[in-house]
Amino acid sequence: MIIKRVGSIAAIAIVGALALSSCASNEAAPSSSGSASSSKAVSGTINGIGSSAQGVAETTWAAGFQTANPDATVNYDPQGSGAGRTSFISGAANFAGSDAALSDDELKSTFAGCAAGSKAVDLPVYISPIAIAYNVSGVTDLTLDADSIAGIFKGTIKKWNDAAITKLNPDAKLPDAAITVVHRSDDSGTTFNFTQYLASQAKSTWTAEASQTFPFKVGDAAKGTSGVADAVKNSTNSVTYIDESGAGDLAIAKLMVGGTATKISADGAAAVVAKSPLVTGRESNDLAINIDRTLTDKGDWPMVLVSYLIACDTYKDAKVGKVVKAYATYAASSEGQKAAAAQAGSAPLTDKLSADVATAAATIK
Structure with a gap:
């Protein structure tokens, strides 16, 4: 499955569901270049590869983002988290979707699509319980x-x-x-x-x-x-x-x-993530989470995954960076999270984590 420009009946249905989800909320979506409430639309094409778990959420985010940004295109191919990270490191993808943050060794890589001397950042955008089906x-x-x-x-x-x-x-x-x-x-x-x-x-x-x-x-x-x-x-x-x-x-x-x-x-699942600390020793805009699997409060589901949007903090192509920044901001926004929850059954980021991701995404260039 590769997600492209909105135009199909299915995509239109997703946009409708997204709009209904947004209207049902009493919370205003944060103002950003990626939010449907923003007047500053971006243009350009970005390509992502990665997590199949994120697939439905990516479809939903792409639909809402492209509606707000008619001249933007988001392509996402759910080949798997490992393929996503490998493709991002090699420059074959502008961003990766991954159910695991970059490892310390991967962070030492030379990222082909990033500006010289810049690093990659892990932005949590999707939380879901892992089921034994x-x-x-x-x-x-x-x-x-x-x-x-x-x-x-x-x-x-x-x-x-x-x-x-x-x-x-x-x-x-x-x-x-x-x-x-x-x-x-x-x-x-x-x-x-x-x-x-x-x-x-x-x-x-x-x-x-x-x-x-x-x-x-x-x-x-x-x-x-x-x-x-x-x-x-x-x-x-x-x-x-x-x-x-x-x-x-x-x-x-x-x-x-x-x-x-x-x-x-x-x-x-969201409760476990909210109570878990960040991975230590990383840049302030890298929000990799060290999930505490030992939590046993009533209702906790410690068999949980946090899935990330992995991006450059500075891109070689500033136009690409602008679109990725806007897309990441939209995905983590209240609007994007509620739409993904409605379509994928994911757990919305807490208000604090959503704000932290927005702050980190704002550093992307």
Whole structure:
């Protein structure tokens, strides 16, 4: 999927939904060159590559941004977070969408599209809970904890009626059937966040470090959010980890958090992010978040991903920088966040984080 200029019926429908979402709010969108409330339109084309989890949100942001800026074009290709970062570093993309911030080593790269001596910045624009989506014969209500999830995806728990699962689900009719694990085949920020959660919360079972690539040879592999969703839909007794926006009609397991079986929620994901600190040792306009996976307050959903718009702080082409700056500002605005929440089911940034991203985006040149 490549998102281009608004013109299709689907895109018009998204714009309508965006407008309805905006009108329903009592909060005014912040004034910026990217906001639909601004009179200062920008022009030019920018190309992004990256996170498939961001795909619906990017469609929504592009629709609203291009409506407010008729001479601007936003192209976004959801090849995956790893492909996005690689393409941005090489200069093949003007910005990246990534479910993981740039690593310290990546920050040392020479960014082909950035001005000499400038750096890249990580701007959080999308928050979503990671779901454990399943298709199990006769099961519509399932609870799992970190250890059972780790056992399933490591391959040490092989059947749905394993004692570790039945203990958490005493009333469920779990089949005596093999578990088909489905994981991402590509370099994925969703995989990174998922494995980071397990490495933190299931240390006795999950023996691998957090990784962009799935670390164990178990089950079936599929590319992208839509790929793992389709694989589970078409395979009985299967399970995957997935950005909630891509789960569709698949059943989603509850997660044991602090001893309570907790339903997945965007609010719970947002709460965890709001209570988590920034990564230390970075520039003031780099807002990479160090997610605290140990939080267990009521409703918290610590299996969460924060997805970033990665941009140059100074572009070689100032015209490109102006459009990226406006687009990032719009994506993080109250207007953009509410539209994405309505279409993708993401968790809107808090007012403080939205303001912090706007301040950071304002430094882009």
